[in-house]
Amino acid sequence: MRVDQPFVRRSAPFSAQRECEEDQPLVMIVDDDASIREALSELILSAGFQPISFASTRELLDADVLDRPGCLILDVRMPGASGLHLQSHLAENGIAKPIIFLTGHGDIPMTVQAMKAGAVDFLTKPARDQTLLDAVTAAISMDGERRAEAAIANRNIERLETLTQREREVLHEVARGRLNKQIAFDLGISEVTVKLHRSNVMHKMEAASIGELIRAWETLPALMRQAGAR
Numbered sequence: 001m002r003v004d005q006p007f008v009r010r011s012a013p014f015s016a017q018r019e020c021e022e023d024q025p026l027v028m029i030v031d032d033d034a035s036i037r038e039a040l041s042e043l044i045l046s047a048g049f050q051p052i053s054f055a056s057t058r059e060l061l062d063a064d065v066l067d068r069p070g071c072l073i074l075d076v077r078m079p080g081a082s083g084l085h086l087q088s089h090l091a092e093n094g095i096a097k098p099i100i101f102l103t104g105h106g107d108i109p110m111t112v113q114a115m116k117a118g119a120v121d122f123l124t125k126p127a128r129d130q131t132l133l134d135a136v137t138a139a140i141s142m143d144g145e146r147r148a149e150a151a152i153a154n155r156n157i158e159r160l161e162t163l164t165q166r167e168r169e170v171l172h173e174v175a176r177g178r179l180n181k182q183i184a185f186d187l188g189i190s191e192v193t194v195k196l197h198r199s200n201v202m203h204k205m206e207a208a209s210i211g212e213l214i215r216a217w218e219t220l221p222a223l224m225r226q227a228g229a230r
Helices: 014-023 034-046 057-062 083-092 108-116 129-160 165-175 180-187 191-204 210-218 222-227
Strands: 026-030 050-054 070-074 099-103 121-124
Touching: 026 034, 026 057, 034 050, 034 129, 050 057, 057 083, 070 083, 070 129, 083 099, 083 108, 099 108, 099 129, 108 121, 121 129, 129 210, 165 180, 165 191, 165 210, 165 222, 180 191, 191 210
Parallel strands: 026 050, 026 070, 070 099, 099 121
Antiparallel strands: none
């Protein structure tokens, strides 16, 4: 397997350096043309980003990099699986990675397909350096926002799992905007018990207000929110 390794500055201790590197956005370039890979890598480095390049989608999938922060720059037509096939593969496997397509063989249907599937941009070779760098900056920003949202959702999922079934039911009703007396009637319990459950819910979910509790609820996956009613 031929992989063009990322540029590495070796000044910090290895363990600290490795942890720092893994937190840095990685621009993953996939193109079967070695000269294109080299030129793109130099451009990405000049903008202060860390590039790594692959000659095929198979090489990318075999490497342990897709969970890193960052984005992808993909050629559309390559030997083996195309960039569009890779986009579909990642989506089917729940891998949300911003993608910039850069190709010399694009057409309108192909562009529409890529953009509808969530591509950040679809550029034709040779693309202006600044246009590509602007797309990379936007893609990395999108990935950072998605990762932050996912971290918040995961944190709230962990908190939700500490609730009892009754507390989840009360949380679901509170999120619907129901009053304590309405919740008490619907669940067949006293209003005092509802208040006790709601207090426990706010404590376990680490919410300082009802508004904060509802915002935390809205970060949860839809299936979890639906399950809270049962």
